[in-house]
Amino acid sequence: MANQPDNKQKPEVTKVLLEEIIDSPSKKKGRSGTGQAILIPILAVLTGLIIGAVIIALTTEDVYKAFALSFGDGLGAAWKAISTSYEALFKGAFGDPARIIAALQGDNPIELRRAVNPFLESLVVATPYIFAGLAVAVAFRSGLFSIGAEGQIFIGATAATFVGYSIKGLPPYIHMPLAFLAGAAAGALWGFVPGWLKAKTGGSEVINTIMVNWITFRLTEWLLTGPMQRPGSGGVPLSPFIEKSAEIPQFFDKPIRFHLGFFIALAVAFLVYYFLFKTTWGYNLRTVGANPNAARYAGMNIVTSTIVAMSISGALAGMAGANEILALNRTLALGFSPGFGFDAIALALLGNSNPIGVVLAALLFGFLRSGATRMMLATGIPIDIISILQALIIIFIAAPAIIRTIYRLRAPKIEDRVVVKTGWGGK
Amino acid sequence: MSKKLYAIFAVVLMASMLLAACGQAAPAPTEAPAPATEAPAPATEAPTEAPKVIKVCEITDTGGIDDKSFNATAWKGVTDAMAEFGIEGKYLESTQAADYEKNINAFIEEGCDLIVTVGFLLGDATKAGAEANPDFKFTIIDYAYDPALPNVVGQVFNTDEAAFLAGYLAAGMSKTGKVGTFGGLQIPPVTIFMDGFYYGVKYYNEKKGTNVEVLGWDPVAATGLFTQSFDDQNLGKQFAIQLMDNGADVVMPVAGPVGIGSAAAVKERTTADKPIYFIGVDSDWFLTQPDYADIILTSVLKKMDATTKAVIKKVIDGTFEGGLEVGSLANGGVDIAPYHNFDAAVPAELKAEIEQLKADIISGAVKVKP
Numbered sequence: 001m002a003n004q005p006d007n008k009q010k011p012e013v014t015k016v017l018l019e020e021i022i023d024s025p026s027k028k029k030g031r032s033g034t035g036q037a038i039l040i041p042i043l044a045v046l047t048g049l050i051i052g053a054v055i056i057a058l059t060t061e062d063v064y065k066a067f068a069l070s071f072g073d074g075l076g077a078a079w080k081a082i083s084t085s086y087e088a089l090f091k092g093a094f095g096d097p098a099r100i101i102a103a104l105q106g107d108n109p110i111e112l113r114r115a116v117n118p119f120l121e122s123l124v125v126a127t128p129y130i131f132a133g134l135a136v137a138v139a140f141r142s143g144l145f146s147i148g149a150e151g152q153i154f155i156g157a158t159a160a161t162f163v164g165y166s167i168k169g170l171p172p173y174i175h176m177p178l179a180f181l182a183g184a185a186a187g188a189l190w191g192f193v194p195g196w197l198k199a200k201t202g203g204s205e206v207i208n209t210i211m212v213n214w215i216t217f218r219l220t221e222w223l224l225t226g227p228m229q230r231p232g233s234g235g236v237p238l239s240p241f242i243e244k245s246a247e248i249p250q251f252f253d254k255p256i257r258f259h260l261g262f263f264i265a266l267a268v269a270f271l272v273y274y275f276l277f278k279t280t281w282g283y284n285l286r287t288v289g290a291n292p293n294a295a296r297y298a299g300m301n302i303v304t305s306t307i308v309a310m311s312i313s314g315a316l317a318g319m320a321g322a323n324e325i326l327a328l329n330r331t332l333a334l335g336f337s338p339g340f341g342f343d344a345i346a347l348a349l350l351g352n353s354n355p356i357g358v359v360l361a362a363l364l365f366g367f368l369r370s371g372a373t374r375m376m377l378a379t380g381i382p383i384d385i386i387s388i389l390q391a392l393i394i395i396f397i398a399a400p401a402i403i404r405t406i407y408r409l410r411a412p413k414i415e416d417r418v419v420v421k422t423g424w425g426g427k
Numbered sequence: 428m429s430k431k432l433y434a435i436f437a438v439v440l441m442a443s444m445l446l447a448a449c450g451q452a453a454p455a456p457t458e459a460p461a462p463a464t465e466a467p468a469p470a471t472e473a474p475t476e477a478p479k480v481i482k483v484c485e486i487t488d489t490g491g492i493d494d495k496s497f498n499a500t501a502w503k504g505v506t507d508a509m510a511e512f513g514i515e516g517k518y519l520e521s522t523q524a525a526d527y528e529k530n531i532n533a534f535i536e537e538g539c540d541l542i543v544t545v546g547f548l549l550g551d552a553t554k555a556g557a558e559a560n561p562d563f564k565f566t567i568i569d570y571a572y573d574p575a576l577p578n579v580v581g582q583v584f585n586t587d588e589a590a591f592l593a594g595y596l597a598a599g600m601s602k603t604g605k606v607g608t609f610g611g612l613q614i615p616p617v618t619i620f621m622d623g624f625y626y627g628v629k630y631y632n633e634k635k636g637t638n639v640e641v642l643g644w645d646p647v648a649a650t651g652l653f654t655q656s657f658d659d660q661n662l663g664k665q666f667a668i669q670l671m672d673n674g675a676d677v678v679m680p681v682a683g684p685v686g687i688g689s690a691a692a693v694k695e696r697t698t699a700d701k702p703i704y705f706i707g708v709d710s711d712w713f714l715t716q717p718d719y720a721d722i723i724l725t726s727v728l729k730k731m732d733a734t735t736k737a738v739i740k741k742v743i744d745g746t747f748e749g750g751l752e753v754g755s756l757a758n759g760g761v762d763i764a765p766y767h768n769f770d771a772a773v774p775a776e777l778k779a780e781i782e783q784l785k786a787d788i789i790s791g792a793v794k795v796k797p
């Protein structure tokens with residue numbers, strides 16, 4: 001649905017998109033700045049995978065046993081540990097090509113669904129990452145270091161759940177969007193408050209959003225053990241199930257969970273892109289983020305810009321929560337704890353705070369997370385290795401000098417650098 | 428320019444290494460969805476391939492496999508069964524609620540003979556998974572379905588029986604005439620500990636004509652102290668201090684790791700002439716929290732490992748059927764831990780009374796609930 005405006009002016013849009021990904025305003029300034037915006041994330045991922053491989057080898061008992069026999073055996077065992085792990089990671093993320101081909105030739109529908117499920121499941125896992133990554137990216141773009149995505153996801157999930165179960169008898173085409181937008185609205189409100197505090201009083205958004213997170217967690221707990229508790233749950237902190245009409249439809253039978261939310265996420269990513277780079281509001285916002293003093297001098301309203309940016313950021317995070325409830329969980333439980341509100345910060349960094357970059361980063365995280373389940377089953381390597389990989393990648397992105405040193409890249413000129421964040425509190 | 432070429436070369440080199448890593452093992456996996464068997468090993472894998480090895484698969488809640496609480500205890504049941512019966516055990520950790528269904532699906536595909544889901548938070552997902560896959564066996568800890576599902580065993584625990592003993596012991600050891608408890612959340616798996624503790628103290632009062640008071644929980648009014656958290660140790664400290672300030676000299680936190688904070692507070696406050704005792708829950712804290720071994724009077728044991736192993740045994744024997752597996756004093760599913768360091772401090776008479784009380788609860792002569 002988002003592609004409709006895209007089709008007409010495709011060549012131009014693609015070109016612009018590409019420019020925006022690499023985020024260089026000036027073509028003439030040379031390749032080091034432009035190329036590196038793409039090259040560094042790729043190298044960071046690659047380096048992360050290589051170090052991850054070393055960690056896998058170091059934590060596999062068999063490798064030590066083999067090294068005790070001989071050096072050659074040790075290397076062989078290490079190689080085997082690494083290759084089986086990454087092979088499982090790959091198959092878990094994308095599916096096993098041989099199996100998919102066999103399933104396509106056979107006529108067992110369940111086997112076919114299972115064979116293609118890994119790839120689709122990765123997209124399912126990536127979906128909330130897209131929303132949440134966009135949320136943080138919008139804040140970053142306006143020079144705001146928002147840590148509030150986690151709380152906004154929670155409140156979005158809570159609001160979507162409430163609208164999902166409390167309103168009955170609506171047709172799906174009204175109820176589902178309504179519940180989804182309720183999540184977005186709640187998130188927006190949760191972004192508005194710290195945004196307003198920041199704009200009006202100068203209170204650091206870092207602190208505000210963290211504090212709002214805590215308020216949200218406790219509020220959700222109270223709601224789940226009080227007004228929103230499922231009748232007859234015997235004290236278990238669970239909400240009622242949402243109505244069928246509020247569910248985001250899944251496209252296939254079990255076990256495939258692939259759902260409409262993924263396309264909504266892509267559409268929203270396009271809208272965010274359009275907003276940031278094709279509207280005056282977006283321009284204001286980015287200018288405030290890049291240089292608040294210049295923006296003020298140019299007559300832009302920093303107060304409004306901050307509040308708008310935080311509200312939009314909150315709305316996007318709220319959508320992530322609503323998406324999880326309406327498409328997958330169908331009920332809110334105490335252990336909802338997504339954690340991807342914090343991963344989202346990493347995503348925004350990895351995606352260079354650019355909607356397209358964020359989508360790609362979210363897909364990467366989705367594939368890693370989803371593949372990790374299979375890797376754990378096949379090799380017993382805990383899912384935590386993925387958190388280590390993610391952390392390594394983030395370190396390399398956040399400190400590109402490491403990557404430049406390893407791969408001997410030239411540092412770009414200062415004016416080519418992308419301002420992700422000016423400093424704590426936007427100073 | 429040459430540096431750039433160098434960089435590209437490096438990338439290509441790394442990429443080819445990685446691809447080779449994937450490629451090397453690639454010829455093998457065409458046969459079936461289980462290359463797992465040739466993996467370099469979760470060390471424990473039984474070498475017996477010929478007869479079908481029973482595969483038991485645990486899904487944790489968001490606490491993770493090493494939470495030193497029920498996820499870990501249930502996993503101990505699986506590893507015990509691995510050692511004893513030569514089964515194969517696997518686990519998947521959930522990091523968020525949406526993982527429950529995903530992990531159940533993964534284990535269905537893995538062909539697990541028994542899927543163990545840990546905790547009431549997995550109740551809905553387990554039910555959905557069990558209904559969609561009627562030929563798979565499930566067992567869930569701390570949850571019971573009403574009506575029962577034909578392929579799910581709910582593991583529930585008469586924890587109040589063991590906590591009753593702990594309450595009796597606490598009342599017998601208290602010098603101030605006040606004992607305290609608090610919970611993580613006001614939910615049945617938590618409050619059942621506090622109920623038992625409360626009525627154990629009441630029973631002691633009845634028997635001895637004393638008036639030992641329980642702080643922190645009143646089962647009749649259903650009001651008490653709850654941290655609303657299972658991970659904030661600071662809260663555990665504050666709550667314990669509050670109880671001790673009000674005169675309690677026995678503290679039993681029913682809030683998972685939150686209790687570690689309480690143990691720290693008790694350890695700071697206790698003295699030789701005015702001892703303050705700590706009662707652990709779920710596992711024997713003397714063993715799991717050795718830092719606080721010298722204040723731990725006993726622990727109320729909820730042996731999820733024993734019940735999980737019992738369910739696994741039924742799968743092996745082919746006697747598995749849906750319903751309940753109730754851990755009680757009678758079958759050793761719940762108990763109180765040894766007194767360890769306080770063995771000498773607990774009067775022999777009190778010990779004997781507790782042994783008698785245990786027998787009476789098992790025989791039904793003493794009711795742990797009014």
